[in-house]
Amino acid sequence: MNKEERIIESAIDVFLEKGIEKSTVSEIVKKAEIAQGTFYLYFDSKLSVMPKIAEVMVVKMLNELSKNVSGETIEEEIKSVIDIIFTLTKEYKSLTTLIYAGLTQTQYVGDWEKIYAPLYHFIENLLIVRKENGETRETLNTTFTSKILFGSIESVAEQMYLYDDSSEEKANEYKEELLKFILHGI
Amino acid sequence: MNKEERIIESAIDVFLEKGIEKSTVSEIVKKAEIAQGTFYLYFDSKLSVMPKIAEVMVVKMLNELSKNVSGETIEEEIKSVIDIIFTLTKEYKSLTTLIYAGLTQTQYVGDWEKIYAPLYHFIENLLIVRKENGETRETLNTTFTSKILFGSIESVAEQMYLYDDSSEEKANEYKEELLKFILHGI
Amino acid sequence: MNKEERIIESAIDVFLEKGIEKSTVSEIVKKAEIAQGTFYLYFDSKLSVMPKIAEVMVVKMLNELSKNVSGETIEEEIKSVIDIIFTLTKEYKSLTTLIYAGLTQTQYVGDWEKIYAPLYHFIENLLIVRKENGETRETLNTTFTSKILFGSIESVAEQMYLYDDSSEEKANEYKEELLKFILHGI
Amino acid sequence: MNKEERIIESAIDVFLEKGIEKSTVSEIVKKAEIAQGTFYLYFDSKLSVMPKIAEVMVVKMLNELSKNVSGETIEEEIKSVIDIIFTLTKEYKSLTTLIYAGLTQTQYVGDWEKIYAPLYHFIENLLIVRKENGETRETLNTTFTSKILFGSIESVAEQMYLYDDSSEEKANEYKEELLKFILHGI
DNA sequence: CATGAATGAGAATTCATTCAT
DNA sequence: AATGAATGAATTCTCATTCAT
Numbered sequence: 001m002n003k004e005e006r007i008i009e010s011a012i013d014v015f016l017e018k019g020i021e022k023s024t025v026s027e028i029v030k031k032a033e034i035a036q037g038t039f040y041l042y043f044d045s046k047l048s049v050m051p052k053i054a055e056v057m058v059v060k061m062l063n064e065l066s067k068n069v070s071g072e073t074i075e076e077e078i079k080s081v082i083d084i085i086f087t088l089t090k091e092y093k094s095l096t097t098l099i100y101a102g103l104t105q106t107q108y109v110g111d112w113e114k115i116y117a118p119l120y121h122f123i124e125n126l127l128i129v130r131k132e133n134g135e136t137r138e139t140l141n142t143t144f145t146s147k148i149l150f151g152s153i154e155s156v157a158e159q160m161y162l163y164d165d166s167s168e169e170k171a172n173e174y175k176e177e178l179l180k181f182i183l184h185g186i
Numbered sequence: 187m188n189k190e191e192r193i194i195e196s197a198i199d200v201f202l203e204k205g206i207e208k209s210t211v212s213e214i215v216k217k218a219e220i221a222q223g224t225f226y227l228y229f230d231s232k233l234s235v236m237p238k239i240a241e242v243m244v245v246k247m248l249n250e251l252s253k254n255v256s257g258e259t260i261e262e263e264i265k266s267v268i269d270i271i272f273t274l275t276k277e278y279k280s281l282t283t284l285i286y287a288g289l290t291q292t293q294y295v296g297d298w299e300k301i302y303a304p305l306y307h308f309i310e311n312l313l314i315v316r317k318e319n320g321e322t323r324e325t326l327n328t329t330f331t332s333k334i335l336f337g338s339i340e341s342v343a344e345q346m347y348l349y350d351d352s353s354e355e356k357a358n359e360y361k362e363e364l365l366k367f368i369l370h371g372i
Numbered sequence: 373m374n375k376e377e378r379i380i381e382s383a384i385d386v387f388l389e390k391g392i393e394k395s396t397v398s399e400i401v402k403k404a405e406i407a408q409g410t411f412y413l414y415f416d417s418k419l420s421v422m423p424k425i426a427e428v429m430v431v432k433m434l435n436e437l438s439k440n441v442s443g444e445t446i447e448e449e450i451k452s453v454i455d456i457i458f459t460l461t462k463e464y465k466s467l468t469t470l471i472y473a474g475l476t477q478t479q480y481v482g483d484w485e486k487i488y489a490p491l492y493h494f495i496e497n498l499l500i501v502r503k504e505n506g507e508t509r510e511t512l513n514t515t516f517t518s519k520i521l522f523g524s525i526e527s528v529a530e531q532m533y534l535y536d537d538s539s540e541e542k543a544n545e546y547k548e549e550l551l552k553f554i555l556h557g558i
Numbered sequence: 559m560n561k562e563e564r565i566i567e568s569a570i571d572v573f574l575e576k577g578i579e580k581s582t583v584s585e586i587v588k589k590a591e592i593a594q595g596t597f598y599l600y601f602d603s604k605l606s607v608m609p610k611i612a613e614v615m616v617v618k619m620l621n622e623l624s625k626n627v628s629g630e631t632i633e634e635e636i637k638s639v640i641d642i643i644f645t646l647t648k649e650y651k652s653l654t655t656l657i658y659a660g661l662t663q664t665q666y667v668g669d670w671e672k673i674y675a676p677l678y679h680f681i682e683n684l685l686i687v688r689k690e691n692g693e694t695r696e697t698l699n700t701t702f703t704s705k706i707l708f709g710s711i712e713s714v715a716e717q718m719y720l721y722d723d724s725s726e727e728k729a730n731e732y733k734e735e736l737l738k739f740i741l742h743g744i
Numbered sequence: 745c746a747t748g749a750a751t752g753a754g755a756a757t758t759c760a761t762t763c764a765t
Numbered sequence: 766a767a768t769g770a771a772t773g774a775a776t777t778c779t780c781a782t783t784c785a786t
Contacts, residue, residue: 003770003771020207020306021206021233021329024754024755024756025755025756025757026754026755026756029207034771034772035771035773036756036757036759036772036773036774037758037759037771037773038770038772038773039757039773040756040757040758040772041770041771045757046756047207071332096777097290098290099284099288100287100290101287102284103208104283104284104286104287105205105207105208105287106264112262147345148342148345148360148363151342151344151345152338152341153339154339154340154341155338155341156334157335158335159334174334177334177371181367181371184367184370184746185363185367188745189746199785207774210754210779210780211780211781211782212779212780215748218747221747221748222747222748222749222782223746223747223748223782223783223784224745224747224748224782225781225782225783226781226783227746228747275762303777317759364766375749375750381752391663392579392663393579393605393663394663396775396776397777398775398777399776405750406566406750406751407751408753408777408778409750409752409753409778409780410749410750410751410752410777412777412778413749413750417778418777418778419579435779449766457586458770463627469662469755470662472658472662473658473659473662473663476655476658476659477577477578477579477580477654483680484585497700511783519717520714520732520735523713523714523717524710524713524714526713527709527712527713528706528709531705533749547704549706551744553739553742553743556739556742558734558737558772561766561767581755582759582760583759583760583761584758584759584760585762587769592767592768593760593763593767593768593769594760594768594769594770595763595768596766596767596768596769597760597761597771598761598762599766599767603760604760671760
């Protein structure tokens with residue numbers, strides 16, 4: 001692993017453990033086992049590592065999505081999308097929160113959408129294929145809908161895992177409800 | 187305005203302008219026109235102002251909700267709820283983001299739900315009245331639904347105002363779509 | 373002595389001892405027996421103390437000039453001016469060099485003249501009085517001449533003390549030569 | 559241009575632009591387009607470039623002096639010396655200041671005279687020739703006088719160009735005055 | 745209660761210098 | 766000879782916090 005990657009991985013660890021405010025460059029370099037000065041060869045400051053962290057996370061999420069989303073019908077496929085996003089949210093909730101917080105602190109809130117774009121695109125491509133296949137209504141705006149779809153699933157998933165520590169059972173009820181809504185919507 | 191209120195208002199301004207990380211107690215007291223030491227008579231630290239800020243925001247949001255939500259039928263009422271939440275999101279989006287970021291940094295993420303509780307309650311009370319009136323399905327879980335409802339509206343509204351700078355026209359399309367979904371869901 | 377004065381005095385000591393480049397704020401505050409942070413309440417940086425040091429030196433030089441310059445005739449008075457400037461140069465040569473170096477480093481070279489202005493004025497006032505008294509030529513431009521006079525005396529004195537470590541005897545030869553020149557010139 | 563020359567030229571640029579204190583080896587090598595480590599093959603430190611810079615400047619000044627100083631009589635020759643020193647001062651004033659500052663910082667102030675020695679010698683040689691020719695008084699100490707001469711001209715020239723941004727007209731008045739003084743002195 | 749000058753621990757940052765390539 | 770990434774000691778600078786007034 002090269003120095004830059006070492007810094008990013010270490011920064012993720014430290015940020016997750018201490019929160020952004022309490023994290024220091026000293027600790028990041030210590031964990032990365034590089035010299036203090038080396039950090040500044042790659043990044044300007046603690047917060048400027050954030051976009052790279054976001055990138056890393058989106059790549060991981062995209063990987064899992066493309067590996068796991070599948071289905072014969074649109075219903076099966078959407079069901080699988082919901083499952084994956086619930087799983088991803090569970091796994092990366094802290095990291096997501098972290099990035100979100102990091103971006104809000106640096107006036108890069110606007111970048112949030114840009115960072116998420118590849119994920120929206122993934123969903124949109126699914127929709128485009130299904131639309132060409134006649135499985136959705138003719139009037140469907142795929143760009144528009146990809147965001148609603150992702151946003152609504154994520155918002156419910158977050159509420160489940162981020163704040164609630166809800167049971168698996170409850171999660172399943174939520175998932176079914178969501179599936180109905182989405183299928184009706186498209 | 188007493189000193190404590192002056193601090194809170196000033197902290198909101200400074201946090202919004204500089205982000206939490208770059209904000210300092212010095213700047214907050216300067217804007218509040220009080221002495222450095224006075225801050226510590228009221229608060230322990232920069233971040234300990236956060237809950238008070240959240241309180242202030244929720245009170246403002248509740249005020250606007252109870253002042254403006256009304257309607258003869260459930261459809262009219264939900265329409266009005268959607269309108270208000272879109273308006274509130276637009277007005278308080280930065281502040282919401284700020285509080286959210288502040289809480290994530292202090293491991294108080296869990297408090298997010300507690301802070302939002304009064305808003306959920308407001309929605310829940312609407313649903314309870316309408317359910318007793320026979321305007322919803324018998325099986326409706328009002329607690330459960332109040333969160334889904336608030337969450338989904340807010341998630342769309344945020345996407346509109348926080349990341350998109352979307353047009354009013356587009357917002358209206360979104361609102362209609364949301365209204366249909368919610369009416370169907372309850 | 374207040375904190376600012378303590379910093380200035382200490383800065384003079386440290387700069388003289390170590391040179392500007394090798395001097396550190398840490399050492400200045402240590403010698404001044406104040407806290408590190410206190411320094412930054414009064415000055416922005418190491419070099420920003422320089423103008424204040426210059427002021428201090430000019431005040432000292434003016435004091436000695438006005439205390440010691442005197443004479444019945446213009447010849448006696450100029451002789452006394454030469455003596456004093458030689459003495460001052462000897463005493464403050466390091467400090468002068470220091471300030472000069474400090475100013476060249478901060479693009480404030482132009483301030484050099486401003487700092488010296490009070491000294492030039494002192495000389496000019498002597499000339500004005502003597503001119504009114506008819507002891508100089510009618511066409512003498514006092515402003516102009518005050519600078520030539522000061523400059524030439526100082527230039528010789530510097531060469532004596534700054535680079536030469538010349539003998540007292542040699543210095544006296546120089547002084548006599550200078551006196552002749554100046555009396556002739558005015 | 560070989561690496562060492564590249565370093566010297568680059569160092570002059572950087573020192574002039576940023577001042578010695580704020581100049582870094584990194585910037586010097588960057589401007590010289592050589593590697594960081596290469597600097598240390600030729601110089602020990604930032605300040606150790608200073609003597610070489612001084613050498614370069616003195617060579618340039620001597621060149622211009624020997625190219626341009628000429629005259630049938632001693633009056634013409636001194637006039638030409640004054641002109642050249644004024645011109646040189648104008649051209650190299652920043653560089654001179656820089657070297658002077660650099661030397662003061664390294665306790666090599668004493669080297670100043672050594673660096674200037676070739677210039678003093680140039681003047682002294684002129685005086686020796688003229689003295690042998692009977693154009694000066696018999697008692698003239700040429701070594702002694704070469705320094706006074708150079709010093710007084712330079713001191714006035716500096717005051718003109720370094721601090722004053724004076725007009726060409728004023729400069730000419732000064733030059734005439736100086737010429738009279740010098741001719742009388744020798 | 746209120747003040748604000750002073751503190752000093754600790755974080756950010758720089759930069760001369762090295763050394764494996 | 767030349768390179769330039771990496772180093773880490775040294776410094777600057779910040780800022781929460783205190784306390785005498």
